[in-house]
Amino acid sequence: MAEISDEQLQQRLLSRTERCWQLARSHHPGVPWPRIWFDLRGRSAGQAHYRRGGLRFNMTLYRDQPEAFLTEVVPHEMAHWVVHHSIPYRVRPHGREWQSVMREVFRLPPRVTHAFDTSQATPTPHGYRCDCEQLHRFTVQRHALVRRGRRYRCRHCHGVLRYQGRIDEPA
Known part of the structure; x- marks a missing residue:
């Protein structure tokens, strides 16, 4: 199998984010497009960062399992983004509002944690x-x-x- 470059992986993630965003907007029309960064490190696969106005992703974990990452992590973070921009009050990060977006918008089980191998992402020397x-x-x-x-x-x-x-x- 041919090696996929980081640039190609990032383009695939941006395309998946766009599809998730379009799907989210069909249910929540006011949701703005998030900026995207690939600067997240450590054990977290993704993060919705409201102050920076976008979503952060961990390239180390994405490189290891790109298909699972696109299927699970991108919708998970987009669901946080949707809830933040559609609910006028503070909610629990993985509360019923987020779970509802995962089930009803993305048709995915609302899993809170990932099962990616984080040993390479978080060295413990x-x-x-x-x-x-x-x-x-x-x-x-x-x-x-x-x-x-x-x-x-x-x-x-x-x-x-x-x-x-x-x-x-x-x-």
Whole structure:
């Protein structure tokens, strides 16, 4: 199978977003077109960002499973966008309004979480151990918090986690 470039993947996502937006407008005519960014990192596949006026997507997760991403994540985020622009009051992020848009507009089950492999999207190169000797893997950001004085405890033995050094093998 031929390798698909990031530019081609982004174009496919924009086309899927356009189809979801058109479908949403058939039910909610006042919904504006969202700006689109591919700058989301970490474990989140997508995010509706109201202050920035658009939708953010995680290219690392999209590259790994493009078909599932287009089928699940784009409508999920568009449903948030639709609810934000059609309901005049604050609602829960995955509340009944969002669920209704997922079911009635996009004809999809209202799933809150994705099942994508996030190990490549969120590297955890810093190892910590507790009193029960369990290995705890920390991201660069969490390790920086420890260096600034934050303390973490094991959920099992409640021992304070101690830094063991960098871990270069995958999680």
